[in-house]
Amino acid sequence: MITSFEQQDVRINDKLTNNFAKQLERLGCDDLARELGATKRTPRKCSAVNLLVSFMAMISHGRCSYNIWAMFLSQLIDDTISKKAIEKRVNHLLVQLAKGLLEAALKVHHEKIVDPVLFSGFKRVLLHDATHLGLPKYMSHVFPGSKNGHGESAVAKIQAVFEMLTGNFIDIHLGSFRDTDLVDASRANQDVRKDDLVIRDLGYLSLISLDEIISKGASFVNQIRSNWIISRECNGHRIDMLKELTKHKSLDIDVFLGAKNTIKCRLVSVKLGEKAAAERRRKAKMNAHKNRQPSKEKLKLLGYDIFITDVPREKWSSEKVVQVYANRWYIEILFKAWKNGMGIEKDIPNNYLDKDRVELYLYMRMLQIVLLIMPLYHITSRLAFAKGRQISIVSVTKYIIDHICITTLIDSLPKHIERILYYCSYEHRKDRTNHIERLITGSS
Template sequence: MNLSILDELQPIAEELQRHMSPHVLEHLAKEKGFVQRKSKYQAQELVALCVWLSQQVASTSLTQLCSCLEVSTGVLISPEGLNQRFNVSAVQFLEQVLANLLTQRIHSTQEIIHQYTTTFKHIRILDSTTFQLPDKFSSHYQGSGGSSHTAGVKIQLEYDLLSGKFLHVYVGEGKENDKTFGSASLQTIQPKDLYIRDLGYFDLHDLQKIHDKGAYYVSRLKLNSRIYRKNDEPEYFQNGTVKKGTLYIQLDTEELMNQLLPGQTMEISEAYIGQYQKLPARVIIHRLTRKQTEKRLKEQAKKEKKKGITYKERSKRLSGINVYITNLSVENVPTEHIHDLYSLRWQIEILFKTWKSFFQIHKCKEIKKERLECHLYGQLISVLLCSSTMFKMRQLLLDKKKKELSEYKSIYMIKNYYLLFYQGLKKNIQELLKVFLRLFYLLDKNGKNLTVTRRKQSLISWVLCMIVRCHRISKLHNFFKNIYLIGLFVMHIFNIVVEI
């Protein structure tokens, strides 16, 4: 066995056992009233069904669930008996398991990655995903409207890209407003955090709060927001008092757009955002290509039809640009890299896609509310454990084997090991450690050497890789400069090889 790799895997196995072992789960279940007397069906069986056995509790029949439970655990229970065990106490128990996992590190080296950059302490990406439910749930989970279903669930997730840690997970009604949750989540702002959010969370007061706390943001700007610059020659009253209405000059966004050719970018370095707020910020305007603009207009037309809304003609004309605002200095992030930095937000959308493709979190039939909630919290626990394990394993592959493996491949391979995790947890730490080592060797076998994959990587992939690897980087400006120089070197070597 590779002792170095075993030493790295030991903390993650210990943390998993600390939070998910049968003894710990049983103790927590008693606290929440889920277990009140001894029976065959205990806390570990509920967790096995909702987390480890890859069962779709909200869409699989009770008979099938009972059959799977008996085959995997030896516990025999009737369909009606199982249905009764999906109760309020079970929901509270699983909710607490998720909360405990969120407040604890899944592996002890999770935060070590922060030493590799002095620019950002965290890269915090917030986004939400919504899915429809059968109409019978509308009294508890009202939908957002605009579809044939009246019920829906919205899951809010804030994710730290540097540590792979889930900072916030919230399950609520589909109709709930993103901006409200975004404002509430700012209670944990820390200096040097970088916030990346989509337009649904846009709020100038929130951005001001982030700036005041010594943190950073990169955000899209709503097209109805006003952009100003300071007037160098304001008007004055006869008594010498400046006329407030002349302190700033509003810029015409359409006029700015028309100054750009498709694919071009411009920056307004000292701008002020908002009619009343006047938030100081850098403004970066990027003109989309014709193909990108056509695609966006098609998406707008589809949205108009689906939700019964109508976009203003000005909004349609401005669909040809992306406007970003940030409080990052140009020394830290040059103009041409703002779009790529904002595009890191797509990493959380990859997570959402895996939720639906691998974990089937959105699949539900007409069942009782408590069973649905057991499914939701069980799948969120599963996603959290899988994401944390994926982060650690990919980091190990990079450090020990100089290999990379996509999130997509990593997740389905890890999920295939869930039954082995469950069996290892029932035995001891040594057995669990053997499972993690087997998993690492599987991922290693399917990984690709960096020398092969880097030529095909996008700048975004470079960002994620170099954050982990380049611990001597002190400024993000130098970071992009290093990428550029290394890229030239690789291209030079590649050309030499081709000539040979």
């Protein structure tokens, strides 16, 4: 017997279900489900749209179980559905449906989030980065993490490529902690096109990956390790990086990379402030093995940011190179919103015992971000910027999650906009700028 409180707890707002259902319909949810075999051609009780709408309502509600899901679905279609009936539908085909919908949603055009003048001449600006999500330990056979003193751990790894000029994710790939960034760089390079700009960090750096980008007529900006073989001239002597940096403080020189001098590009370096350098050195010591502490030379080199790019000086000064690379903060802020704002890492249910359930949960959470959170963030960011303010995506995410009727919030945006601008804006600080201000103004 369901109590009145439970009935109220599972009641779904009509605007919420109708709006999200319409979004799934526009993405071709039922057609894709039939194509994949994830649903019967003529479902007797519920369509794929209803199944996923009720799942989204459940995870927004914060309690995940087949029983709760069945109650939400029963309320939605005004019929009684057993948890066993839902359990039978949760398999790799439903996971493929959620993944396919996410890929379709990624193609939807959003608002520009950067000044295109900085990136003039590039058709796309691709930020490639990854984030890790801790999972219950018993999932280590599916999403293996690192081995530690407590045995095996379970960690999922989300690789994402974000296109800055449109504000779109163009690729999201779910794997495990042990899937290397180098392998994913080659996978993502298959989608790189002429006149693209690819921005990545150290983990994705290899001569093979850079050569793949260049061969497609695209450009790159990348951090580089100081221990790479770098020469000033083809077949020349290796640069003593610390000596060069100590002598010149900053650099903007032409170099050749690798032992065979296969790639010619610019090397740009800047000296960090004392606080930033000290923090970087502190983290390096903390993360190092007790018997493998960083050398004095490495600690000194941590006081510099070192970049490589094949974009010519006529287009970008060394200051512009640094400003462009700073745009990586944006995708890191998005990851922060996923983990801190939505609580994805903390909210993965402990009773999700198999790969299909975990992957379905993660793909639906990411679909929620792309369809519901990002559009609202773009709208409020544009309105806030016109007033000289910047919106925190973490605060916006929490605001949306706290208001469970998410798409209802978007429908009634005029009523909520002042609250969002007031509660979700970055606090203005005279002593420092926040990350979004750095992206917009180019300040350091």
